[in-house]
Amino acid sequence: MPPRLLRLSLHFLSARPAARLTRTTPHYPPRPIPTSTSSPRAYHAYDRPTPPPYPPTETAILTAALGRVPAHGFSKTALALGARDAGYLPVSTNLFPAGEMELVKFWCTKARLGLGGTVEKEGLPEGGVRGRVKELVRRRLRMNVEGGVVGRWGEAIALMAHPTYAPTALAELSRLADEILFLAGDASLDSAWYAKRAALAGVYAAAETFQTQDTSPGCVDTERFARERLGDVESLGKAFGDVGEWVEFTVHGVLNGLRSKGVRL
Amino acid sequence: MATSRIARPLARRLNARHVLSTQATPLRAFSYALPARSEQPPRTTHFGFETVPEDVKQSRVASVFSSVATSYDTMNDLMSLGIHRLWKDHFVRALDPGINPLIATPGAPPLSILDVAGGTGDIAFRLLEHAGRVHGDNTARVMVADINPDMLAEGRRRAAGTPYLSQGRLEFVEANAEVLSMVPDASVDIYTVAFGIRNFTNIRKALAEAHRILKPGGVFACLEFSKVGNPVLDAVYKRWSFGAIPLIGQVVAGDRKSYQYLVESIERFPSQTEFAGMIKEGGFLLPEGGGWEDLSMGIACVHKGIKPVEEKVRAEEPVKAEKPIYIRPSNPAQIPY
Numbered sequence: 373m374p375p376r377l378l379r380l381s382l383h384f385l386s387a388r389p390a391a392r393l394t395r396t397t398p399h400y401p402p403r404p405i406p407t408s409t410s411s412p413r414a415y416h417a418y419d420r421p422t423p424p425p426y427p428p429t430e431t432a433i434l435t436a437a438l439g440r441v442p443a444h445g446f447s448k449t450a451l452a453l454g455a456r457d458a459g460y461l462p463v464s465t466n467l468f469p470a471g472e473m474e475l476v477k478f479w480c481t482k483a484r485l486g487l488g489g490t491v492e493k494e495g496l497p498e499g500g501v502r503g504r505v506k507e508l509v510r511r512r513l514r515m516n517v518e519g520g521v522v523g524r525w526g527e528a529i530a531l532m533a534h535p536t537y538a539p540t541a542l543a544e545l546s547r548l549a550d551e552i553l554f555l556a557g558d559a560s561l562d563s564a565w566y567a568k569r570a571a572l573a574g575v576y577a578a579a580e581t582f583q584t585q586d587t588s589p590g591c592v593d594t595e596r597f598a599r600e601r602l603g604d605v606e607s608l609g610k611a612f613g614d615v616g617e618w619v620e621f622t623v624h625g626v627l628n629g630l631r632s633k634g635v636r637l
Numbered sequence: 638m639a640t641s642r643i644a645r646p647l648a649r650r651l652n653a654r655h656v657l658s659t660q661a662t663p664l665r666a667f668s669y670a671l672p673a674r675s676e677q678p679p680r681t682t683h684f685g686f687e688t689v690p691e692d693v694k695q696s697r698v699a700s701v702f703s704s705v706a707t708s709y710d711t712m713n714d715l716m717s718l719g720i721h722r723l724w725k726d727h728f729v730r731a732l733d734p735g736i737n738p739l740i741a742t743p744g745a746p747p748l749s750i751l752d753v754a755g756g757t758g759d760i761a762f763r764l765l766e767h768a769g770r771v772h773g774d775n776t777a778r779v780m781v782a783d784i785n786p787d788m789l790a791e792g793r794r795r796a797a798g799t800p801y802l803s804q805g806r807l808e809f810v811e812a813n814a815e816v817l818s819m820v821p822d823a824s825v826d827i828y829t830v831a832f833g834i835r836n837f838t839n840i841r842k843a844l845a846e847a848h849r850i851l852k853p854g855g856v857f858a859c860l861e862f863s864k865v866g867n868p869v870l871d872a873v874y875k876r877w878s879f880g881a882i883p884l885i886g887q888v889v890a891g892d893r894k895s896y897q898y899l900v901e902s903i904e905r906f907p908s909q910t911e912f913a914g915m916i917k918e919g920g921f922l923l924p925e926g927g928g929w930e931d932l933s934m935g936i937a938c939v940h941k942g943i944k945p946v947e948e949k950v951r952a953e954e955p956v957k958a959e960k961p962i963y964i965r966p967s968n969p970a971q972i973p974y
Contacts, residue, residue, distance in 0.1 A: 459946050
């Protein structure tokens, strides 16, 4: 990989001009938004509501089951009680072949989509993609506290680490990283796209693991941890970039030196 | 030799069709003024590769299972190399029947399960054992319904060795899955049918009956042979089922025809997608991932459906017509983009 590309790809959250967060508002009374959300559109559009990730019955049962998580954890019991709360039978949990993992996935999805909601409601701080990413990670970690799942999140991590469910968990993590960078207004289309998402996902997973052991009020330690790790990634990216620049310079120097000695290159 | 054995059912099917087509247009003499139109051709269904009138299938299936009842277990072990036990165990474990008394609503009726076509009690014993062992639920009840008295007799004989019969938690009833008139509406939590539904004369009617007797939120669960996705494995499997199984039947149970029917009926059963579609059409909600789970690469398959709870809120919501996404304004000055 040429050094320049390397620098680009590793320069995580580099200080490129921040893309405008404000979504381009149509300069015409917006088209009527279709009320039916059943169409299985696989693409994202700004002026269309995203279809809900779960059908209504599943949403009702899982939402009720989440209310039981603080007492019963991410377990079949919570799911069965949730089904009953929603007017179904405990055996109706056969609707979820993944069992308690579906509950974990539902929480992750709900929180991820909720992130967009907070941006629309509270806005985001000005000043660069980096700052916004930090703020969004802080908000997402805070959701675990406010949703009441933080005391049980260790169980969820154990489930997500299970080989059967690891692919689902990784997919969800990458979607979260993507969502955060998207909401932060990152518009890169180069190879750094992957590096940024991978780095952010790594930091976020570490922060969540930290959170399971965090005893500070409101998990402020976790927030500090995440902030610092994101700072590390930035300086690491910068360091890699600097090293790349140095390598590029040195190689050019050597090549030019050789050329001056008459070597055909 | 093997090819002729595989080709034989095909030839038989062609024969059957030929016979049927000649019957559909009866010969008439010149003295008749009108063709004999009054006789409706009988409604037909499949019996293995044969096409038979609907009323005949039931009695022929009955004779098959009467003849295999006593050697049913041995034969299952030989035909599936013992794997049918793993399938049944998995089926019950995934279904997870039983209500833990600690979280049960006080005064609620015990878990009620209907096991259709489960004459020998294979599934029923497993269901009750799972409920007791995993959930500590010692009140769950299973009603075993089977159309065949010989299979039921076999089940009763085996149930005598378990505590369930004396506790009144197990019941054997002779019934047709399409007419379960002894079961009231919305009274059953779980409806199971393991390796039985392909023998039903009218699967849709049986599904409708399951929908009727299940409580809202109740589960329809079906374990059945299905289609193998991998073509290589499929070829091996076909060779085994058409070559070996009737032979084992002949040697062990002394009955080739019944086992020939078994493999033919497996072949005729709809694929995973089609059957899941039938369950959905029957008014059930399908679980995540299409509503089925392949076992052993699709040799067997678990299908599930959940009877939805009718929600008043959703019923009151008026059905909105699909609006056009963008209506072009008539005034060109208004065209936005």
